Amino acid sequence: MNARVMSMIESKFMTKLLSLSKPEKINWDGFFKKTVNKVGVPLMAIGIFLAIWGAVASQIQTSLGQVPGPTKVWEQTVALYEEHKVERTKEAAFYERQEKRNVAKLAANPEATIKVRAYTGKATFFDQILTSIITVMTGFIIASLIAIPVGIICGLSPTVYNALNPLIQTFKPVSPLAWLPIVTIIVSAVYITDDPMFSKSFVNSAITVTLCSLWPTIINTTVGVSSMDKDLLNVSRVLRLSWFTHITKIVLPSSVPMMFAGLRVSFGIGWMVLIAAEMLAQNPGLGKFVWDEFQNGSSDSLARIMVAVVTIGLIGYVLDQFMLMLQRSVSWDKSAVLR
Numbered sequence: 539m540n541a542r543v544m545s546m547i548e549s550k551f552m553t554k555l556l557s558l559s560k561p562e563k564i565n566w567d568g569f570f571k572k573t574v575n576k577v578g579v580p581l582m583a584i585g586i587f588l589a590i591w592g593a594v595a596s597q598i599q600t601s602l603g604q605v606p607g608p609t610k611v612w613e614q615t616v617a618l619y620e621e622h623k624v625e626r627t628k629e630a631a632f633y634e635r636q637e638k639r640n641v642a643k644l645a646a647n648p649e650a651t652i653k654v655r656a657y658t659g660k661a662t663f664f665d666q667i668l669t670s671i672i673t674v675m676t677g678f679i680i681a682s683l684i685a686i687p688v689g690i691i692c693g694l695s696p697t698v699y700n701a702l703n704p705l706i707q708t709f710k711p712v713s714p715l716a717w718l719p720i721v722t723i724i725v726s727a728v729y730i731t732d733d734p735m736f737s738k739s740f741v742n743s744a745i746t747v748t749l750c751s752l753w754p755t756i757i758n759t760t761v762g763v764s765s766m767d768k769d770l771l772n773v774s775r776v777l778r779l780s781w782f783t784h785i786t787k788i789v790l791p792s793s794v795p796m797m798f799a800g801l802r803v804s805f806g807i808g809w810m811v812l813i814a815a816e817m818l819a820q821n822p823g824l825g826k827f828v829w830d831e832f833q834n835g836s837s838d839s840l841a842r843i844m845v846a847v848v849t850i851g852l853i854g855y856v857l858d859q860f861m862l863m864l865q866r867s868v869s870w871d872k873s874a875v876l877r
Contacts, residue, residue, distance in 0.1 A: 606841035611848070614841040622662040629657045661822050667849065670823035673740060674812045674857075677747025678805055684748075685755035685804070686797065690789060692756065693763025710753040714746050714811040718818050721745045739821040746815040751808040758800025762793030798865035805861055809854045824850055 592607040599605075606614075640652040661669070692699040722742050729741060766789065774788045790797075816825025828846050831839040 600840065602835065602840050603837050606844060610841045611844045614838055615845050617838075618663040618842070618845060622664045625659055625662050628659055632657050632659075663827060663845075666823050666827045667853070669740075669821065670812060670816065670825070671853065673743050673816070673821060673823055674747055674805075674808050676740075677744040677812070678751055678808045680744070681748045681751035681804060681808070682755060682801060685752045685800075686759055689756045689759025689797070689800075690763055690785065690793075692760040693766075693793070694789070699760060699764075706753060706756060709749075710757075712750075714750050714814050715818070717749045718742065718746050718815055721749070722819065737821075739816075739819045742819040743812060743815040743821040743823070743825075746819075747808045747812050750811040751804040754803035754807065755797070755800040758803070759793060759797045762796025763789055765796075766792045794865070794868060798861065802858060802861045802865075805857055806854060809850075809857060813850060 588608045592609070595605040595607040636655065640654070643650050643652055688702070692702055722738075725738055725741050725745065729738060770788050770792060774784050779787065812823070813825040813828065815821070816823040817829045820826055820829075824846055828843055831842045831846070
C-alpha cells in the first residue's frame with residue numbers, strides 16, 4: 539500500500555515538474571495589440587499634438603515675439619533646472635561659510651554667541667512646485683476632514699440633508715476669486731502673531747482651496763451613504779451594532795467608491811483653484827511663478843509660462859492617479875483602473 543501511494547506521489551510530482559519545465563505559450567498577438575493600445579496610441583497622439591503645436595506656434599507673433607513651440611519650451615525647462623542647480627550651489631556655499639565662521643568664533647571664544655541664519659535666496663521653479671503641492675495637500679486634507687463626516691451625516695439623516703442642501707447648492711458654484719478677498723480680510727484680522735508658523739499668503743491659499751474643494755466630496759459621500767444596500771442596514775439592525783460600529787463596518791465600506799469619486803473631483807478642483815489663489819495671494823508657488831513671468835515680459839516669459847502650464851497639468855494627472863491607487867487599496871470595488 540505504501541509503495542503504491544509513493545508511486546502515485548512520484549508520478550504526480552514528475553508530471554507537475556514536467557509541466558513547469560515547458561515554456562508557457564505566449565499570446566503574442568494579444569500582447570502586441572495591448573502594447574500598441576496602451577503605449578503606441580498615446581505616443582502617437584502626443585507626437586501629433588506636438589507637431590500641430592509647433593506648426594501653429596510658428597505662425598503667431600505677439601508683443602513678446604513668436605509663440606514658443608515645443609523646442610523653445612524644452613529649452614526653458616532645461617534653463618529652469620540649471621537655475622535650480624545654481625541656486626542650490628549658492629545655498630550650500632552660504633551654509634558652509636556660516637559654519638566655518640561659527641567654528642572659528644567658538645574656537646576663539648567658547649562662550650561666544652553664534653548666529654545661525656537661514657538662506658534667503660530666490661525660490662526656484664522646483665521650490666515653487668513643492669510649495670504648491672504642500673499648499674493644495676493642506677487645503678484638500680482640511681476639506682476632506684470636514685466634508686466626509688458632513689456627507690455621512692447628510693446621507694444617514696434626510697432631515698440634516700434637507701437643512702444643509704440649500705447651503706451646499708448655494709456655495710458650490712462660488713468662484714475662488716470671490717472667496718479669496720473674504721479669506722484675506724478675515725485672516726489678516728484673526729491671524730496676528732509676531733512669530734507666525736505659516737505665512738499669511740500660504741494660509742489664504744490653503745483656506746481658499748478648502749472652501750472650493752468641500753462640495754464634491756460632501757455631495758458624493760451623501761449619495762454613496764444614502765444609496766447603501768438595504769440588506770446591509772437590516773443586518774446592522776439585527777446585530778444591534780453600535781453607532782460607531784455601524785459607521786465603520788457598514789456605512790464607510792459601502793460608500794467608499796462614491797466617496798473617492800468625490801475626493802478625486804475635489805482634488806482636481808483644489809489644484810485648479812490653487813493656481814488662481816496663488817496669483818492673487820502671492821503665495822510663492824506655481825501661481826506666483828506664472829504671474830511674475832507675465833509681469834516680467836521678457837522674450838522667454840511666454841515659454842516659461844508654458845513650462846508652468848505643462849507642469850501643472852502633469853502634476854494634476856499624477857495626483858489624480860495617486861487618488862485612484864489609494865481608492866483601489868482601500869475599496870472592495872477593484873474595478874477602478876489606472877487611466
